[in-house]
Amino acid sequence: MPWPDNLKTALEVEAVVRESGAVPATIAIIAGVPHIGMERQQLEHIAKRGLAVQKVSRRDLPVVLAKRLDGATTVSATAALAALAGIHVFVTGGIGGVHRGGEVTMDVSADLVELGRTPIAVVCAGAKSILDIPRTLEVLETWGVAVAAYGTDEFPAFFTPRSGCRAPARVDTAAEAASMLGCVRRLGLGSGMLLAVPIPAAAAAEGEVVEAATRAALAEAEARGVKGNEVTPFLLERVRSLTGGRSLAANILLVKNNARVGAAVAAAYAEQQQQQGERGAVPAGLRSKL
Numbered sequence: 001m002p003w004p005d006n007l008k009t010a011l012e013v014e015a016v017v018r019e020s021g022a023v024p025a026t027i028a029i030i031a032g033v034p035h036i037g038m039e040r041q042q043l044e045h046i047a048k049r050g051l052a053v054q055k056v057s058r059r060d061l062p063v064v065l066a067k068r069l070d071g072a073t074t075v076s077a078t079a080a081l082a083a084l085a086g087i088h089v090f091v092t093g094g095i096g097g098v099h100r101g102g103e104v105t106m107d108v109s110a111d112l113v114e115l116g117r118t119p120i121a122v123v124c125a126g127a128k129s130i131l132d133i134p135r136t137l138e139v140l141e142t143w144g145v146a147v148a149a150y151g152t153d154e155f156p157a158f159f160t161p162r163s164g165c166r167a168p169a170r171v172d173t174a175a176e177a178a179s180m181l182g183c184v185r186r187l188g189l190g191s192g193m194l195l196a197v198p199i200p201a202a203a204a205a206e207g208e209v210v211e212a213a214t215r216a217a218l219a220e221a222e223a224r225g226v227k228g229n230e231v232t233p234f235l236l237e238r239v240r241s242l243t244g245g246r247s248l249a250a251n252i253l254l255v256k257n258n259a260r261v262g263a264a265v266a267a268a269y270a271e272q273q274q275q276q277g278e279r280g281a282v283p284a285g286l287r288s289k290l
Helices: 005-019 040-052 058-066 075-084 110-117 133-142 174-187 201-224 228-242 246-279
Strands: 027-030 033-036 054-056 071-073 089-091 121-124 146-150 193-196
Touching (some): 005 040, 033 075, 054 058, 058 071, 058 110, 071 075, 075 110, 110 133, 121 174, 121 246, 146 174, 174 246, 201 228, 228 246
Parallel strands (some): 089 121, 146 193
């Protein structure tokens, strides 16, 4: 997002999290130091620098820290840092995935691998439609990631609630999602959970406009030979331009909705863990037999 919309949105998202019963901890890297939760002036520093801030995946963490650079963390790096800080739920816009033609190029986001080895719940609006969503879901299955859609049977595709792919599972409440996360962690599987939340109905019409622009931008990126980690920033900027800013409005609504759901899941998870502690660590299936 451009300045100052990015700062305004970050502050508003944090407010949504608080209002929904959780504690926000925005993650970024400043001068080589990972920050789990930031003061306003730190958020402003990152927001003002915008695209000049390096995009940091898990792979890039040692380099950015060693060189004392600023960094905007992707899902993979955010998950790794959040897990180190003892955070079990985090919210983002959408996850990376298998790019179209990825079966040839091997362009597969590190986000998917990270979810396969970090026991954390990622709450998002699914994967962007520029990705190969069927193959993305296949990779998540390969890595043992528990995937559920929130209040729908279809896996959402960021700006649109419809991807054409059936979600592996469905949950209808934050408590149900929190229970899934609890099972993931208690089983000690080592993998995480992805909760895909469809774009709010209020933004769905805007989302369809954005989808059309996204397809046009994707064709333009391919024609220009844009590759690697330059693809997403290019597409986002082109879509914003093609839609006259309508994509930005839809994106903000989408992220706030994810934050609302994610905070509710985090609060429900904390409550369930407290109750579990009071009852003891005996699995529910065994308690009835004891």
